[in-house]
Amino acid sequence: MRKIILSILGLALIAVAYFGAKTLVNNKNKPKPVVPKVVKTVLTDTVKNTTVPIVIQANGNLTAKQRVELYSEVQGIFKTGNKLFKPGQKYNQGETLIRIDASEYYASVQSAKSNLYNSIAAIMPDLRLDFPDVFPKWQSYLNGFDLNKTTPKLPEISNEKENYFITGRGIVSAYYNVKNLEQRLAKYRITAPFSGILTEALVTEGTLVRNGQKLGEFINPSVYEMEVAVSKSFASVLKEGENVSLSNLEKTENYTGTVSRVNGNIDATTQTITVFIEVKHPDLKEGMYLEANLDAEKVDNAIEIDRNLLLDSQEIYVVKDSLLDVIPAKPIHFSDTKVILKDVPNGTIILRKPVPGAYAGMRVKSSSSTTTTKDSIK
Incomplete structure (x- = not known):
């Protein structure tokens, strides 16, 4: 019985092997599929x-064309003014930016002016006797002399004798000494050279201001300049007065500028030339980053x-x-x-x-x- 079962299993294995081999042979002879060629559009x-x-693309930051760094040439206490000395504060031309206490120095100026007045008054009798022809103008000068106003200019000396007489009495030296003190007195008050805005304030009211100390920065926010560097090969085609298209980084705002200056010196390191572009717009602020397109030449x-x-x-x-x-x-x-x-x-x-x-x-x-x-x- 065992031999019969083994014989049947052997025959079955032979049959499976036969049909498997036949299937492999038939698959081997099948043609390979043709891959269609892809034509790209x-x-x-x-x-x-x-x-x-040729449009030259450049970029840079805006800086105010009119900018003043405020420094103190005198020493004293910073006095409170009509406006707070703070960044963002606007001032009109001629308006006081900073006022430093000058009470002590003012007294010395008044003393010098008084001495000048007394010196001129002391020579009036001699002028009446020895120089009757010039006495009226000096008398008029004394009449118009006001200690609370700026010292007026001395009368014009007519001849050599008058010059020797006035100079010998120390009038001229005393006058210029007073004018020197008045000039320094004016430095206790700093006024706005133009209408603008304060962008930096390094002192506050009540601060002791020292000689040479930086006090802040003041700019005119209506006109800005952008400095860009372009290749030296375009130095001959860039001209002043040409319009320049400007835009912000987001490309959402466009502005029109003008080439205001072209530097005559080429940077030896980068072999570039500096071009300054002037632009006006109420939305612009100092420090803004803009991109510029300069028309150089045509090909x-x-x-x-x-x-x-x-x-x-x-x-x-x-x-x-x-x-x-x-x-x-x-x-x-x-x-x-x-x-x-x-x-x-x-x-x-x-x-x-x-x-x-x-x-x-x-x-x-x-x-x-x-x-x-x-x-x-x-």
């Missing part, structure tokens, strides 16, 4: 050479395309008979996203957008064909 443009302007018989369409070998892809090919191109100017090319024949069909995995000989299908201009390829 690409966006294309037809080249038409035109005059393309004839050229096109402008995206930078990523230019290969490292200075070539670009073209479409010929539904196949990709490459042709040489001459780059003239690079910007952040664009490149200006020459030597691309008119009528050439080029890619508008890069194709991943592109290679020469790749079969493609053009979806559209338009004229390549500066606006159509942006």
